[in-house]
Amino acid sequence: MSSGAHGVATIVDDFGNGTSSSHLDESNLESCGANFCVVETSNNANLQRPPDSEIFEISAIYLSCIIAAVVIIAVFLDPLSRYGERRRGSISATEISGMQLLSATFKQLKKANQQLLIPITVFIGMEQAFIGADFTQAYVSCALGIHQIGYVMICFGVVNAICSIIFGSAMKYIGRVVIIILGSIVHGACIIYLLYWRPHPDHQVIFFILSGLWGIGDAVWQTQINGLYGALFRRNKEAAFSNYRLWESVGFVVAYAYSTNLCARMKLYVLFGVLVSGMVGYTIVEIRQLKKEKRLKKLEEIPKQQQTEADRKVIEDDDEKDELEEDIVVTHL
Numbered sequence: 062m063s064s065g066a067h068g069v070a071t072i073v074d075d076f077g078n079g080t081s082s083s084h085l086d087e088s089n090l091e092s093c094g095a096n097f098c099v100v101e102t103s104n105n106a107n108l109q110r111p112p113d114s115e116i117f118e119i120s121a122i123y124l125s126c127i128i129a130a131v132v133i134i135a136v137f138l139d140p141l142s143r144y145g146e147r148r149r150g151s152i153s154a155t156e157i158s159g160m161q162l163l164s165a166t167f168k169q170l171k172k173a174n175q176q177l178l179i180p181i182t183v184f185i186g187m188e189q190a191f192i193g194a195d196f197t198q199a200y201v202s203c204a205l206g207i208h209q210i211g212y213v214m215i216c217f218g219v220v221n222a223i224c225s226i227i228f229g230s231a232m233k234y235i236g237r238v239v240i241i242i243l244g245s246i247v248h249g250a251c252i253i254y255l256l257y258w259r260p261h262p263d264h265q266v267i268f269f270i271l272s273g274l275w276g277i278g279d280a281v282w283q284t285q286i287n288g289l290y291g292a293l294f295r296r297n298k299e300a301a302f303s304n305y306r307l308w309e310s311v312g313f314v315v316a317y318a319y320s321t322n323l324c325a326r327m328k329l330y331v332l333f334g335v336l337v338s339g340m341v342g343y344t345i346v347e348i349r350q351l352k353k354e355k356r357l358k359k360l361e362e363i364p365k366q367q368q369t370e371a372d373r374k375v376i377e378d379d380d381e382k383d384e385l386e387e388d389i390v391v392t393h394l
Contacts, residue, residue, distance in 0.1 A: 094255070100318075168300065168359075175301070181336075182308035187315060205265065240284075
């Protein structure tokens with residue numbers, strides 16, 4: 062949504078000010094793409110700071126969107142208690158303070174699956190920071206001009222939204238693993254292509270293709286990794302999603318921290334490395350869950366009278382097995 066708002070705001074600014082494209086010579090274009098370094102682009106006319114009035118106009122559009130979102134949520138969103146979220150056996154069953162939630166968030170880090178999901182969660186923050194800051198600066202602005210950022214980011218946002226709907230439905234038929242592999246391949250291929258591609262104003266369609274492909278990859282992470290957290294940690298959703306947001310934010314912080322210190326090529330190397338490590342961790346999680354499901358299936362086949370105390374504890378403590386579903390009471394208007 063932020064990408065879409067960014068795109069709309071920039072387009073509004075274009076129509077209001079009649080910005081036109083800047084033409085660069087080939088020597089300036091050589092510093093775009095993977096060769097882009099912030100400290101070496103002072104002579105690029107496409108990267109000159111826009112007037113303060115335009116910046117204030119875009120900021121006002123963002124602020125309006127934020128206020129509208131808060132009002133819509135406050136007025137129209139139903140409380141979770143109406144849908145059985147206050148259940149016995151979960152953190153949400155009782156009201157907890159902010160400090161208790163903070164404590165639960167760090168306790169969640171003791172779980173092996175949570176630790177293994179940290180790299181891919183950090184990558185989600187880093188890839189969003191890259192498309193929103195580095196791609197728009199090193200590729201779009203450097204070669205096409207700042208006025209084109211809005212159009213490219215709208216392409217990213219629209220594809221992202223459409224694919225999020227598609228992947229959410231497709232998971233029921235093809236499974237989570239296939240979709241996540243697709244996301245990793247798409248993002249990995251985009252990163253490799255960006256390392257070798259030299260952006261040029263005559264190849265505008267490639268900017269939109271790359272933006273759309275990046276939107277496909279981001280849609281995979283936003284839907285499937287969120288769903289994975291919910292499936293793995295059903296009894297500790299608050300702590301689990303707190304960790305998700307925590308490590309996603311760490312990815313943002315890391316990406317923005319080195320944004321002005323590293324050249325685009327090194328940023329792409331780092332991003333690819335985090336993606337690979339994230340997929341390794343995710344693969345281990347899926348293998349662990351497969352083994353766990355087989356073990357639980359065997360335990361459930363044993364009559365209760367023959368089950369040992371250790372067997373019963375494994376079944377009772379399983380995050381995947383939520384035998385409290387019957388306690389959920391769904392209310393309707």
